[in-house]
Amino acid sequence: MQSIVKLCGDQIVPLITEQMSMNHASANLLLLSRAGFGPSAEDIRKLGIQSPRITYRNLRKASSAQPEYFKVSSNMLDGLVKGIQDVGKMEQLSKEQRAQIRKQSQQDLKSLNLRWIREMVNSPAQLREKMAFFWHGHFACREINIYFQQHLLDIIRRNALGNFGELLREVSKSASMLSFLNNQQNRKQQPNENFAREVMELFTMGRGNYTEQDIKEAARAFTGWGFNLQGEFVFRKNLHDEGVKTVLGRTGNLNGDDVLNILLEERQTARYLAAKIYRFFVNEKADAAKVQWLAERFYKNKYDISVLLEDIFTSDWFYEDNNLGAKIKSPIELMVGIQRILPMEFEQEEVQLLYQRLLGQVLFYPPNVAGWPGGENWIDSSSLMYRLRLPRVLHDDDHFNAKPKDDDDVAMGERMESSQKPLVKHSKATAKGIMNVDINWMAYVSQFAGVDKTNLPAAIASSLLTVGQVNLDTIHAYTEKDSRENYIRSLTIGLMSLPEYQVS
Amino acid sequence: MLIKRRTFLQAGSLATGSMLVPRFLKAFEQPGTLPVNQKVVVVIQLSGGNDGLNTVVPVRNDVYYSKRPRLGIRKEAALALGDEAGLHPSLGAFRELYDQGNLAILNGVGYPNPDRSHFRSMDIWHSASDSRAYVNTGWLGRYLDAQCKPGDRPVHAMEIDDVLSLALKGERMKGLAFRDPRRLHGSSQEKFFKDINQQSASHSGEKPVDYLYKTLAETMSSADYIFAQSRLRPSSANYPSTGLGQNLKTIASLIFSDITTRVYYVSLGSFDTHFNQEGTQKRLFTELNDAVKAFTEDLKQHNRFDDVLMFTFSEFGRRVAQNASGGTDHGTANNMFFMGGALGQKGLLNELPNLTDLQDGDLKHQVDFRDVYATILHKWLEVDDKKILGKQSAYLNFI
Numbered sequence: 092m093q094s095i096v097k098l099c100g101d102q103i104v105p106l107i108t109e110q111m112s113m114n115h116a117s118a119n120l121l122l123l124s125r126a127g128f129g130p131s132a133e134d135i136r137k138l139g140i141q142s143p144r145i146t147y148r149n150l151r152k153a154s155s156a157q158p159e160y161f162k163v164s165s166n167m168l169d170g171l172v173k174g175i176q177d178v179g180k181m182e183q184l185s186k187e188q189r190a191q192i193r194k195q196s197q198q199d200l201k202s203l204n205l206r207w208i209r210e211m212v213n214s215p216a217q218l219r220e221k222m223a224f225f226w227h228g229h230f231a232c233r234e235i236n237i238y239f240q241q242h243l244l245d246i247i248r249r250n251a252l253g254n255f256g257e258l259l260r261e262v263s264k265s266a267s268m269l270s271f272l273n274n275q276q277n278r279k280q281q282p283n284e285n286f287a288r289e290v291m292e293l294f295t296m297g298r299g300n301y302t303e304q305d306i307k308e309a310a311r312a313f314t315g316w317g318f319n320l321q322g323e324f325v326f327r328k329n330l331h332d333e334g335v336k337t338v339l340g341r342t343g344n345l346n347g348d349d350v351l352n353i354l355l356e357e358r359q360t361a362r363y364l365a366a367k368i369y370r371f372f373v374n375e376k377a378d379a380a381k382v383q384w385l386a387e388r389f390y391k392n393k394y395d396i397s398v399l400l401e402d403i404f405t406s407d408w409f410y411e412d413n414n415l416g417a418k419i420k421s422p423i424e425l426m427v428g429i430q431r432i433l434p435m436e437f438e439q440e441e442v443q444l445l446y447q448r449l450l451g452q453v454l455f456y457p458p459n460v461a462g463w464p465g466g467e468n469w470i471d472s473s474s475l476m477y478r479l480r481l482p483r484v485l486h487d488d489d490h491f492n493a494k495p496k497d498d499d500d501v502a503m504g505e506r507m508e509s510s511q512k513p514l515v516k517h518s519k520a521t522a523k524g525i526m527n528v529d530i531n532w533m534a535y536v537s538q539f540a541g542v543d544k545t546n547l548p549a550a551i552a553s554s555l556l557t558v559g560q561v562n563l564d565t566i567h568a569y570t571e572k573d574s575r576e577n578y579i580r581s582l583t584i585g586l587m588s589l590p591e592y593q594v595s
Numbered sequence: 596m597l598i599k600r601r602t603f604l605q606a607g608s609l610a611t612g613s614m615l616v617p618r619f620l621k622a623f624e625q626p627g628t629l630p631v632n633q634k635v636v637v638v639i640q641l642s643g644g645n646d647g648l649n650t651v652v653p654v655r656n657d658v659y660y661s662k663r664p665r666l667g668i669r670k671e672a673a674l675a676l677g678d679e680a681g682l683h684p685s686l687g688a689f690r691e692l693y694d695q696g697n698l699a700i701l702n703g704v705g706y707p708n709p710d711r712s713h714f715r716s717m718d719i720w721h722s723a724s725d726s727r728a729y730v731n732t733g734w735l736g737r738y739l740d741a742q743c744k745p746g747d748r749p750v751h752a753m754e755i756d757d758v759l760s761l762a763l764k765g766e767r768m769k770g771l772a773f774r775d776p777r778r779l780h781g782s783s784q785e786k787f788f789k790d791i792n793q794q795s796a797s798h799s800g801e802k803p804v805d806y807l808y809k810t811l812a813e814t815m816s817s818a819d820y821i822f823a824q825s826r827l828r829p830s831s832a833n834y835p836s837t838g839l840g841q842n843l844k845t846i847a848s849l850i851f852s853d854i855t856t857r858v859y860y861v862s863l864g865s866f867d868t869h870f871n872q873e874g875t876q877k878r879l880f881t882e883l884n885d886a887v888k889a890f891t892e893d894l895k896q897h898n899r900f901d902d903v904l905m906f907t908f909s910e911f912g913r914r915v916a917q918n919a920s921g922g923t924d925h926g927t928a929n930n931m932f933f934m935g936g937a938l939g940q941k942g943l944l945n946e947l948p949n950l951t952d953l954q955d956g957d958l959k960h961q962v963d964f965r966d967v968y969a970t971i972l973h974k975w976l977e978v979d980d981k982k983i984l985g986k987q988s989a990y991l992n993f994i
Contacts, residue, residue, distance in 0.1 A: 186919070233714065288727070375803070419803045449758065458761075459715055461729035467806055468731055471759045471769040472749060472814040475807060476782060492778070493757035499643045499713035499867045558804055565790045589791060590807035 116553040118143040118410045124557065124595035125372050125418070126150055126404055127217025129428035135538040135554045147404045151397070154219035158248045161210075163202040164237045168195045172238065176320050197501060199237040203244065204447075204454040205440050211427045222251040222396065224423065225371050228465075230262045230294065231457035232271045233500065238322050240455055243267035255364065255394035256355050263290060263351060266318035272460065275317045277310060279332040284310040287350070289460050295354040297363040301339060308336040312345040361390035365399065372403055374417040375466045381408060416558030416594040419469055422450035424595070425478060429485065429587065432554070434534045438527035448495035449477055456498065475593075482587035485528050486580075536579050544575070551582055559591040634975055635850060635857050637905040638735075638762075639839075639883070642864030644713065647912040647929040649876060651700055651947070654681045658950040662916040666872060666923065676700075680947055685880035688888035689932065696941045697891070697900070698934050699993045703948045704967060705928035705960030709911065713867070713925075716910040721762035723965050723984055734968050735858055736765030737983045738976065742857075743768050748817045752858035753849075755842040763860060770858070771817055776845065780822035783815045824852035832893040839863050839886040847893045850903065857976060866909060870920035883907075891934065900936035904975050904994065907932045908964070914957060915950055928960035931967065933993050939974075940992045966991055 116139040123130045123138075127150060130138060137146070164172075171192055175184060184192070211220050226247040234240060243265050250258035262268055269275060274286035287310035292298050315331030318324055336345045341353050354360055365386035369377050385402055392398045403409055420428065426446060437443065447453040451474060452463055470478075483489040542550045548563045566585040571577040586592060653659045654670040655678065673681025674690040680700075682690050692698035708726040710716045715726075722730035732740075735752050743751055752763050752770035763770030773779035792815055798808035828851040834844040839861060846859045863883055868875050887905070894900040912929030928948065948958045969988030972980035981987055 233712070416802055416804050419807075451758070456714075459718055459729055464731040467803070468764070470807065470810055471764065471772070472810060472817065473757065473759055473772045475810050476814060479788070479811070480782075493774075496756070496758050496760075496862075497642065497865055499865050558802070562794055565794070568790070569787060588787065590804055590811060593807055594803045 115139050115142060117415065117557060119146050120554065121410065121415060121557050121595065122146055122150075122404060123217070124420075124424075124428070125221075126400070127221050128211050128424060129431050129595070130554060131431045132434055132535045132538055135432070135535075138554055143410065144405060147401075150218045151401075153215040153217065154252060156216070158216065158219065158245075160245050161203060161206050161241060163206055164199050164241065165195060168192060168199060168237065171195075172320075193235065196235050196237040200235060200240060200455055201441065201444055203237065203240060204444060207244065207454060208423075208427060208443060211423070212430045218400070219248065219251045222400065223248045225368065226251060226258065227454065228457065228462035229367070230268065231460050231462035232267050233456055233459075234267045234271045235500075236266070236270070236322075239265070239267040239270060242322055250396075252397045252400070253395075255389075255396055256351075258396075259294060259355070260348070260351055262294075263347070264316070264324040266322040266324070269316060269318050269324075274313055277314050277316065278330040279311075279314045282307070282310045282314060282332070286310070286316075287313050290351075291354065293461055295360040295363065296357060297359070300357075300359045300363075305338050308338045308345075309350045311336050312338065312350045313347045316347050355394065358386070358390055361394070362386040364394075365389050368399065369403070371465075372400075373409060374414050375419075376417070378408075416591070418595050419466055420593055420595055421463065421465060421469060422447060422452040422478075423454065425450070425481070425593065428595075429482060432535065433485075433583070434531040435485065436529045436531075438529070442527075445495060446481070448498070449491070449493060450474055453498075456501070475590075478593055479588055479590065482584050482592075486530065486584045487528070488584070532576065532580055535583070536576050539579060544578075547579065548582060551579065552586055555583070555586050556589070556591045557595050559589075633855075633857065634902050634904070635859065636971060636975060637843075637846060637903060638858065638860045639887075639905065639907045640760075640860070640862040640864075641866050641879075641883075641907055641909040642713075642717070642862050643867035643909070644716075644911045644913055644925055645866040645909040645929065646868060646872060646876060646923050647702075647909070648915065648948075649872070650683050650686070650880075651676070651702065651930050651943075652681045652683065653679065653947045653950070655679055656947070656950055658915075662950070664917070665921065666917040676943060680943060683876065683880055685877050686884050688884045688891070689934075691888075692891065692934055693942065697936060697938065698932060699938050699941050699944050701931045701933070701944045701962060701967065701991070701993065702946065703928045703958060703961030704908075704931050704964050705911070705958070706963055706965070707960075709927040709957070709960070711911065711925040711927075713910055718761065720908060720910055720964060721760060723968055731761075731764075732766050733760065733762035733764050734972075734983060735763045735860070736761075736769060738765075738858070738972060738978060739763070739768035739770060740765040741978055741982055742976075747855075748820060749813055750817050750821060750854065750856055752860065753821075753856055754860040755845055756860075756862060760860065760862075763858075770860070771814070771821075773818075773821070776818075776822045776825035776849075779818045783818040788815060821849070821854070824849055824854040827852040830893055832889060832896065834889040834893075835882070835885045837882045837886060839882050840889060843886050843890040844893075847890060847897075850894070850899055851897055868913070868922045869918065869924060870922040872917075872922040887934070895936070902937075903935050904937075904971065905932075905934040906967075906971075912958060915953060916956060927954070927957040931964075937994075939994045944991070944993055962991070963988070970994055 119138045119141065120130060122143050123134060123146065126147065171188060211224070214220055230247060232243060243262065246261045246265055247258065250261060269286065272286040272289050273283050277283040277286060284306055288306050291301055291306060291309065311332040311334065315327045317327050333344055335342060338345060338350055338353055339357065366377050366382045369382050369385060385399060388402055389399045426443065444453065451469065457463055477491065480489050480491070484491055539547060539550060566582065569585050570581040648659065649666065649668055652668045652673045654673050660667045668683065670681060672684050674684060674687065675681050676693055689698055706719060706726060710719060710726050719726055721733045723734040724730040739752055749769055749771045754760055754763055754770055754772040755774060756772050757774055759770060759772035788811070792811055795808045795812040798805040825845065825848050828848065830844055830847040830851065834840040842861045849856060863879060866876065866879060891900060894903055908931050909929050911925060911927055913923035913926040918924050945961060952959060965984055966988045969980040969984055970991045970993065972978050972983055973990060974994040
């Protein structure tokens with residue numbers, strides 16, 4: 092290992108022992124896999140030499156700037172929608188125009204998905220994108236309007252590391268969420284409880300910490316919250332119930348903002364979030380004492396998300412052995428992680444969407460408002476085999492002959508591409524290849540320059556796997572030994588094909 | 596729920612220790628082995644929201660014809676089921692089953708506070724949850740949890756598909772999805788996976804990676820077993836070359852084998868007929884009809900029709916009124932078909948839906964779908980339905 096301990100940027104690094112570098116390597120790999128989407132190819136050299144504290148500080152620094160707004164909606168749709176907004180009515184549209192809007196919107200949603208994936212792969216702001224990915228599951232929303240989704244994604248990316256209260260308020264006032272949870276239909280004369288219920292059950296306090304009566308009263312407070320054609324929040328005063336309501340013991344002529352404030356005043360909200368964030372970033376099995384400690388600080392720090400993450404990632408207990416390999420990577424984490432460490436280009440970027448469907452996680456299409464359940468739920472016999480084969484498929488050693496299930500909410504009565512076409516069109520040139528991926532192996536292989544051949548397996552394993560005394564003999568049988576580059580390539584693909592690579 | 600350490604150990608030893616003995620012989624030595632000629636369930640999911648009113652047509656209902664001036668199926672065209680109802684013209688085989696007393700139809704099946712999103716409503720049907728609860732397991736998966744003993748392979752419930760549905764995912768156990776036994780076998784028997792599977796034995800802990808090794812071992816062992824079973828007494832009958840036809844043929848071959856599977860799951864779709872309903876429904880019903888015809892004849896030929904209960908369901912029915920595009924939009928309650936040689940009650944099990952007593956233009960449900968599940972679990976699979984569904988349901992009499 093000593094041979095890779097040479098350079099870290101411009102810094103001269105003192106010679107350290109193999110033991111120390113291995114410890115750093117494993118801690119840094121854990122940190123980068125949880126606080127981000129795993130190490131990039133360039134991170135490999137730093138894994139063994141930089142203390143995790145420095146790694147975390149760099150992650151924070153890289154995530155401090157405001158994110159760019161992702162605008163993917165097509166000009167055609169912009170024009171159509173501008174037309175409606177000028178007229179002010181959806182009813183002015185012909186049936187064909189409406190169908191066209193829906194179709195284009197779905198197409199644009201795919202672009203948004205791929206745009207965000209590119210960001211997860213390439214952005215140095217790993218901490219922000221990872222936290223935004225958490226919020227994407229927390230504030231889960233199935234809504235096909237591309238403008239609404241663009242806006243919601245911007246809200247969670249802008250506030251990902253900010254203040255949870257702000258984030259909650261902005262999300263609650265977004266057209267996406269108001270539409271998805273039917274608050275447009277929540278009126279004084281006819282309250283619709285869906286929005287109030289999910290805000291309490293899934294966004295803040297969690298089940299069992301309030302009564303049905305609290306939901307009813309909160310729903311009354313949210314009456315009149317809606318949005319206009321531009322996707323802007325509007326308060327429709329004439330639909331709002333001005334009467335006295337009592338929510339969680341507070342009585343008055345409460346409005347929606349009051350209810351959100353009441354929910355934030357409840358310590359249970361901090362506990363619920365701290366536990367969920369702990370399970371997402373640290374360990375599926377929550378440690379009650381640590382969660383309680385985090386929750387108290389989160390509450391005291393007025394829901395500052397950055398401080399909560401700092402509490403986690405700079406603690407000693409985060410790096411303890413029992414957290415190594417404690418998380419099964421979600422399909423997005425798996426696919427993005429591979430692309431980060433092995434820079435690659437897809438001939439058809441859209442092929443990634445089919446893999447998302449096959450593995451069970453499509454961005455912007457959570458199963459329901461509760462988000463993706465995660466953990467062992469990702470794994471069954473067939474999904475595990477796809478996941479284990481994925482690295483070899485990317486490397487063109489294997490191919491999938493499989494068809495994901497159709498999503499009727501997306502297809503809207505049209506037969507989906509997958510039922511007619513094979514998963515990916517075969518180009519004539521590559522009869523066996525199905526992914527048509529171009530992996531930039533040089534960018535990866537060069538990271539191991541100077542590493543002695545006998546140390547290569549350990550060096551590669553320590554940049555890929557957080558757990559396991561991997562039986563390298565088994566993998567060795569599958570390596571190509573004709574050149575150093577091929578050896579590194581085949582060893583890497585072999586290690587990535589192990590169950591150990593499925594966890595972080 | 597955590598997986599017991601014991602489960603891991605037994606699964607691991609089972610996978611490695613039994614390599615030399617043919618699987619179909621090995622099957623009888625395992626705990627939880629079921630006797631030959633056991634009862635099985637075949638679920639046919641009609642994805643996309645099949646239009647129930649044009650499936651079982653209320654041929655004497657004026658409201659039906661007035662709300663569907665273009666889409667309504669004329670009385671003369673429908674295949675009569677008594678005076679009041681008629682089947683869609685493409686469902687001739689179902690009409691024969693009806694005549695033979697092998698078909699039962701339950702109308703107005705649904706649940707309170709219906710959801711009109713495909714995904715969500717399917718979620719509710721799969722998990723058997725209330726429409727306000729979010730449950731991450733399926734009713735057949737929980738059946739596996741309740742039924743399977745440590746060391747059982749995940750072959751008690753199988754889906755003929757590339758991706759496993761929520762319905763077959765339990766807390767502890769999950770069903771197995773595959774399209775073709777040969778392909779399943781081929782891809783899981785690769786030397787690479789065999790080699791890494793050798794390490795399974797050392798993964799008896801409770802960490803996620805141990806769970807992955809356990810799943811890998813079970814998958815490989817099951818793939819072997821299923822492939823061997825599929826070749827034991829393969830069906831030689833003629834099935835249509837459609838997707839459903841071939842899937843039912845795969846299922847028939849497995850039913851004729853000595854496999855321990857109790858539940859088979861297939862899907863057909865998409866029935867989401869917002870436009871051009873006539874053409875789409877006709878095409879899909881023809882596929883359904885011809886496949887079910889071949890399947891039931893095959894089962895009869897092998898004297899196994901009495902052991903099979905087949906049923907259809909869809910995530911919702913459709914609006915009573917047609918829309919302006921030659922189709923129908925998302926609705927609520929729907930009918931279900933039950934087929935088999937040993938039905939307890941035949942023909943129309945209850946009243947046709949009331950088309951005047953609607954909620955927002957949609958049917959009100961008469962029967963909760965969980966009562967159907969409870970009936971199948973309790974009377975056919977003979978397990979404790981309360982444990983699986985988490986509530987006391989009313990049993991129906993079609994079994």
